[in-house]
Amino acid sequence: MFGLQSGKHKFPGFGLTHNWVKRSIFWELPYWKTNLLYHNLDVMHIEKNVFENIFNTVMDVKWKTKDTIKARLDVAMFCNRKNMELVCDGLGVAKPRASFMLEKNAQLLVYKWLKSLRFPDGHASNISRLVNTEECRLFGMKSHDCHVFMQKLGL
Amino acid sequence: MDDRSWMYRDSPQGLRRMDYCNGVQGFINFTTFIPRNFTDGGIRCPCRKCKNLKFLHQDVVTMHLLTKGFMEDYLCWHAHGELFVPNESMVERVVGSTFSASNMHEVGNDNSNSYKNMVMDAMRMTEGNVSECPIIKEEPNTDAARFFDLLKDSNEPLWDGCTNHSKLSVVAQVFTIKSDHGLSEAGYDKIIEWARNILPEGNRLNENFYSAKSMMKPFGLGYQKIDMCPNFCMLYYFENVELTEPMTCGHSRYKPRTGREKTFVAYKKLRYFPITLRLQRLFMSQRTAERVTWHQSHHAVDGVMMHPSNDEAWKHFNSMHPHFSAESRNVSLGLCTDGFNPFGSFSAPYSCWPVILTVYNLPLGMCMRPEFMFLSMVIPGPSSPERNIDVCLRPLIDELTRLWSSRALTYNILRKQNFVMRAALMWTINDFPAYGMVSGWSMYGKLACPYCMENNKAFTLTNGGKASFFTVTVVSCHRITVTERTKRISLLAELKSMLHLHVFLVKNCMMLCQSTVTLCLVSNQVSISFLVLV
Numbered sequence: 075m076f077g078l079q080s081g082k083h084k085f086p087g088f089g090l091t092h093n094w095v096k097r098s099i100f101w102e103l104p105y106w107k108t109n110l111l112y113h114n115l116d117v118m119h120i121e122k123n124v125f126e127n128i129f130n131t132v133m134d135v136k137w138k139t140k141d142t143i144k145a146r147l148d149v150a151m152f153c154n155r156k157n158m159e160l161v162c163d164g165l166g167v168a169k170p171r172a173s174f175m176l177e178k179n180a181q182l183l184v185y186k187w188l189k190s191l192r193f194p195d196g197h198a199s200n201i202s203r204l205v206n207t208e209e210c211r212l213f214g215m216k217s218h219d220c221h222v223f224m225q226k227l228g229l
Numbered sequence: 230m231d232d233r234s235w236m237y238r239d240s241p242q243g244l245r246r247m248d249y250c251n252g253v254q255g256f257i258n259f260t261t262f263i264p265r266n267f268t269d270g271g272i273r274c275p276c277r278k279c280k281n282l283k284f285l286h287q288d289v290v291t292m293h294l295l296t297k298g299f300m301e302d303y304l305c306w307h308a309h310g311e312l313f314v315p316n317e318s319m320v321e322r323v324v325g326s327t328f329s330a331s332n333m334h335e336v337g338n339d340n341s342n343s344y345k346n347m348v349m350d351a352m353r354m355t356e357g358n359v360s361e362c363p364i365i366k367e368e369p370n371t372d373a374a375r376f377f378d379l380l381k382d383s384n385e386p387l388w389d390g391c392t393n394h395s396k397l398s399v400v401a402q403v404f405t406i407k408s409d410h411g412l413s414e415a416g417y418d419k420i421i422e423w424a425r426n427i428l429p430e431g432n433r434l435n436e437n438f439y440s441a442k443s444m445m446k447p448f449g450l451g452y453q454k455i456d457m458c459p460n461f462c463m464l465y466y467f468e469n470v471e472l473t474e475p476m477t478c479g480h481s482r483y484k485p486r487t488g489r490e491k492t493f494v495a496y497k498k499l500r501y502f503p504i505t506l507r508l509q510r511l512f513m514s515q516r517t518a519e520r521v522t523w524h525q526s527h528h529a530v531d532g533v534m535m536h537p538s539n540d541e542a543w544k545h546f547n548s549m550h551p552h553f554s555a556e557s558r559n560v561s562l563g564l565c566t567d568g569f570n571p572f573g574s575f576s577a578p579y580s581c582w583p584v585i586l587t588v589y590n591l592p593l594g595m596c597m598r599p600e601f602m603f604l605s606m607v608i609p610g611p612s613s614p615e616r617n618i619d620v621c622l623r624p625l626i627d628e629l630t631r632l633w634s635s636r637a638l639t640y641n642i643l644r645k646q647n648f649v650m651r652a653a654l655m656w657t658i659n660d661f662p663a664y665g666m667v668s669g670w671s672m673y674g675k676l677a678c679p680y681c682m683e684n685n686k687a688f689t690l691t692n693g694g695k696a697s698f699f700t701v702t703v704v705s706c707h708r709i710t711v712t713e714r715t716k717r718i719s720l721l722a723e724l725k726s727m728l729h730l731h732v733f734l735v736k737n738c739m740m741l742c743q744s745t746v747t748l749c750l751v752s753n754q755v756s757i758s759f760l761v762l763v
Contacts, residue, residue: 099619110542
């Protein structure tokens with residue numbers, strides 16, 4: 075009946091041996107324990123998230139890219155990737171361009187290509203309408219459009 | 230029935246045979262002979278494209294049939310007034326199809342009005358003839374009978390002699406317009422007042438919004454409003470409904486009253502839409518009643534999963550509960566929920582959580598249609614309920630438990646029988662964060678994966694602060710060893726301090742720039758005012 079106060083209520087061993095925060099209310103259903111599957115993941119939704127993260131990182135979208143300064147510091151900490159590390163030249167710190175990132179001209183080419191895309195009826199939404207070539211952004215991609223992008227257009 | 234083999238015989242090089250042309254002429258003669266086939270001066274077109282859905286002039290229908298051919302599986306012209314004659318393959322469909330044949334006339338008339346269709350569809354039970362049905366007929370139980378009576382009452386024509394509008398269909402339409410365009414109650418009343426003046430004398434249109442709402446209320450389309458704590462710590466529900474003082478977090482239930490308000494206004498309200506009545510409606514409507522048992526009656530192809538009823542979890546559930554699975558009319562449900570911002574993604578952050586139930590009994594084409602996805606509750610924002618979603622789910626779980634144990638007496642229109650319906654929740658479907666909220670296994674930290682649990686080699690990134698599942702033990706070409714890392718830490722610390730200094734400098738520079746700009750502006754203004762003064 076009563077909720078949990080976030081942060082205060084933790085079972086012993088939380089984060090070390092288990093991650094349980096509560097006993098789910100579904101266990102109060104009399105038949106729930108006989109189920110084989112309790113919870114499912116929405117794969118299309120996850121595919122959309124994966125697509126968005128990859129696309130925004132490769133296209134270097136401001137505020138959306140995962141290739142941040144902190145990530146570069148972690149790369150220096152754990153990985154053997156000399157060309158990805160931050161460069162310090164005494165005056166300031168520079169973030170070298172990553173090899174997976176497209177250059178500005180190449181990005182524009184991609185957006186132009188997206189702008190000219192045409193699909194058969196009912197295949198996906200009109201992606202050319204979702205592209206903003208000036209701001210270099212994609213807007214309003216539905217999960218099915220992301221699926222088409224990942225599976226058919228290749229990324 | 231005469232020989233109809235001409236209807237689907239192959240035609241050489243796209244040309245029609247003579248017997249086909251004669252047959253089409255015969256079909257047109259047969260159809261036009263029966264006056265009730267005509268609706269708005271046209272007859273149903275059974276061609277491959279129109280599929281009996283359009284009403285066209287007979288010449289156009291002839292042209293369609295000659296160019297496109299007949300639609301599939303239409304050997305018996307039942308939509309054109311021919312009696313349905315069962316043959317071997319059609320025996321199991323006999324009950325449903327005689328129904329449609331006897332009611333085809335009414336359906337034809339309604340085609341232009343989907344609201345009328347909706348009402349007529351529910352009404353068919355009073356008109357249909359199921360004399361072929363071998364099962365003993367029963368009268369609807371009291372609840373169902375009351376519903377059908379209500380439906381009959383509200384299905385009176387809008388005025389005497391009106392054919393295509395009933396009292397209910399008009400109210401349903403105006404309600405839709407009201408909600409689509411955010412019309413106020415006063416606006417609704419004005420429009421109705423105006424409409425009543427236009428309509429003939431003695432019309433039965435409800436005079437205002439209040440009376441229309443009272444008419445709709447007994448149909449069970451309503452919802453309950455349950456007050457809740459804004460911190461999601463409790464619902465004022467069931468034994469706590471009377472409480473005005475909070476029990477856990479200390480946040481009061483009602484907003485402070487300002488002056489003349491007579492009622493208390495709660496901070497947050499949960500809207501709960503009871504599910505039982507809506508599930509019962511599935512069996513009381515002719516169109517859906519025959520589809521609700523589809524999950525058991527369809528033929529599964531081995532090794533192919535066409536429907537959740539083909540999968541392992543479903544079969545396991547059925548084997549564990551043979552009493553439940555023995556009755557094919559018992560309902561299997563799925564639950565899904567996710568947060569979204571109803572005010573558009575660019576405005577203030579707001580996360581409202583609708584909880585939706587899907588009926589897996591229905592065939593594939595239907596079970597994911599919006600009309601069969603039952604919105605069960607709306608959890609209001611502005612913040613997401615996080616792990617306390619259980620508090621909000623309480624009314625739903627209570628009702629599901631009731632639907633499993635004490636059951637619900639339901640009237641099945643197809644077999645004209647009362648039966649006890651049970652319902653079971655099979656599983657939930659969510660995205661990853663909602664999975665954590667629903668299941669109770671937190672989706673944050675190193676143990677986020679509910680399958681690997683503690684058996685993973687995740688570590689926390691020093692700077693990003695997030696858990697990384699990029700396994701350390703695997704020797705890969707771009708990983709550094711632990712000794713190498715200890716060497717690097719000191720170097721990195723230097724870099725970080727440099728970075729902070731850099732950020733500090735940039736910030737200071739910006740402040741400096743801003744101050745100079747303001748200084749310039751001020752000096753400009755001063756000079757301007759000076760000029761004005763001079």
